[in-house]
Amino acid sequence: MTKSSYTKADNERIESAYDEYLMPIWKSLDVPVREASGCTLTDFEGNEYLDLFSGISVVNVGHGNEAVANAATDQLERFVHGCSYVHPNEPVADLAERIAEITPGDLQKTFFCNSGTEAVEGAVKLARKHTGSKEVIALEMAFHGRTLGSLALTGNRAYKDGMAPTLNDVAHAPAPYQYRSSHQDCSEAVFAERAAADIERVIDAHTSGDLAAIIVEPVMGEGGIVVPPADYLERVQTIAHEHDALLIADEVQTGYGRTGELFACEHFDVTPDILTQAKGIANGLPLGAFTAPAAIADSFESGDHLSTFGGNPVACAAALASIGELEGEVTANAREQGNWLTEELEALENEYAVVGETRGLGLMQGVELVNPDETGPNGVAPAPDPSLAKHVSSHLRDAGIVMGVGGFYKNVMRLQPPLSITQEELERGLDGLRVALEAER
Incomplete structure (x- = not known):
């Protein structure tokens, strides 16, 4: 042209x-x-x-990207949709296996959806089903989506004006944003300790002791590209487990090579209990996912969660090609x-x-x-x-x-x-x- x-x-x-x-x-x-x-x-x-x-x-x-475009085109010529949870197909099976291989630790089983918001809400549902608890801690300034469930987790009034009420089982802790913290002048290690202590304080003051999960972005995207101190995520996961809750790492924006590792939590040597994905997973085709170890994932029973378009085979084929490029x-x-x-x-x-x-x-x-x-x-x-x-x-x-x-x-x-x-x-x-x-x- x-x-x-x-x-x-x-x-x-x-x-x-x-x-x-x-x-x-x-x-x-x-x-x-x-x-x-x-x-x-x-x-x-x-x-x-x-x-x-x-x-x-x-x-x-x-x-x-040629490899992604070719993979999507090849799948388009075979079939576009069969509802991936009704008719098993190769792109979905292969992508689920690849995600189990490339995600850290023992993360094994994946649920496919269409977006990051859906991935986050599905991850919270899974955490609630597995723990039997209901409350969730998120961070101030966090962004986890705009539907009513994910909006409750998002820690920014600008996204919520005129949209309340949302879920009432969510409390927010201060973000690990040292530049604008009253602890600005302390060392990174001390700041990590104090930021984690803020989460403990919020659990004690703002929950009923029915904690299902703590959800964090390994690097806060919409919040302003905020990178937490080195051992912050490990401390947060320890706090979650001490309260019989799970750590959800929202890697919708940070995943698939964005931070120089396939997943940002790898920078911090942390394997979350549930990991959410979207955005870069299929290089622009609509696809979201959340992945957990089998012991957690199998808490879902038939009918607990479903998505008509989730795991679209064309998007999954594109994701497989995209992962190949990322691993190159x-x-x-x-x-x-x-x-x-x-x-x-x-x-x-x-x-x-x-x-x-x-x-x-x-x-x-x-x-x-x-x-x-x-x-x-x-x-x-x-x-x-x-x-x-x-x-x-x-x-x-x-x-x-x-x-x-x-x-x-x-x-x-x-x-x-x-x-x-x-x-x-x-x-x-x-x-x-x-x-x-x-x-x-």
């Missing part, structure tokens, strides 16, 4: 249709996409954009480029007063933008500057670069590109970020 076949009218037509016919559920990045390849998005005028967001951390092995060079590239990017972002933090902190693992990196002349919450760090983040995002988009904005305060630039990205492409993104920050000085 030549660029002469692209027209501005098509861009405007798509945007107009979104305004007129889609519910206003999400603020668009305003980049209509006609084609995508690797780390490049192309709109209807032929303009190209460097994608540093990968569709909210989804297209892990790159847009238009892609995850290694995420680790290598992530190490390089971490150093570059640390330099950016030292260079600009408006960059309060940079943090992340692999190719899941955040740049927290602040107003250095004002003090933020808890009086321990500069005030969040969501306005600056919004303007930086606009500058980047005008320069042909797509970068996400998130965080509890909407002030964190999110670098979560396809894991196949090259250092040259990352350099272009960082150059664009510097130009955008200079423009706002």
Whole structure:
């Protein structure tokens, strides 16, 4: 396709249709996409954009990945749907076996669904069935989904306004967010101890002693790319087990190579009791999953849980191909480029007063933008500057670069590109970020 076949009218037509016919559920990045390849998005005028967001951390092995596309196409030509829980089929069986092989520890049996939200809600149901208890501890600033069950776990009022009531068996503990903690100046080890103690305090003060699970993101995505201290997850799992509860690791955003390991919990030497997955699992095809050891998974009985479209064979075939790519060079590239990017972002933090902190693992990196002349919450760090983040995002988009904005305060630039990205492409993104920050000085 030549660029002469692209027209501005098509861009405007798509945007107009979104305004007129889609519910206003999400603020668009305003980049209509006609084609995508690797780390490049192309709109209807032929303009190209460097994608540093990968569709909210989804297209892990790159847009238009040939192996994934071929696997999905081959399965499409065989059959599309037979309800995977009614008619056993090869892609589902093979993918379940592969997940048992690649997930840590004794995680063995998987339930397939369609999204991360469904995976989270299914994991909570399984924890309740296995333990016989009902209450769940989640973290403030956490994001686990937007349906009423998962929304109850999400620790951010911005997602809940007008949506209450949700489940009432959920309590929230402070996030392990040292940059904005009153314990900002203590060592990482001491902070891990204090953050874990916060969970104990919430259990004692806000539950009835009927705890089924504690759910955490190994790295908090929507919360602002918050990486916990090294032994925090291990401490949380110990607390859960002491209360006869389970640890659920929500790896919907962190899984499938995003942090430089196949699963982020591997950075912390923790095997959760239940692990949720979605986003990068099938490189953009709708698929979610949660996986548990047989002793926990077999707590479900026939009819306890089901999904008509869960484990769609086309999506499962794509996931198998995506895992093959991740086990090849892609995850290694995420680790290598992530190490390089971490150093570059640390330099950016030292260079600009408006960059309060940079943090992340692999190719899941955040740049927290602040107003250095004002003090933020808890009086321990500069005030969040969501306005600056919004303007930086606009500058980047005008320069042909797509970068996400998130965080509890909407002030964190999110670098979560396809894991196949090259250092040259990352350099272009960082150059664009510097130009955008200079423009706002």
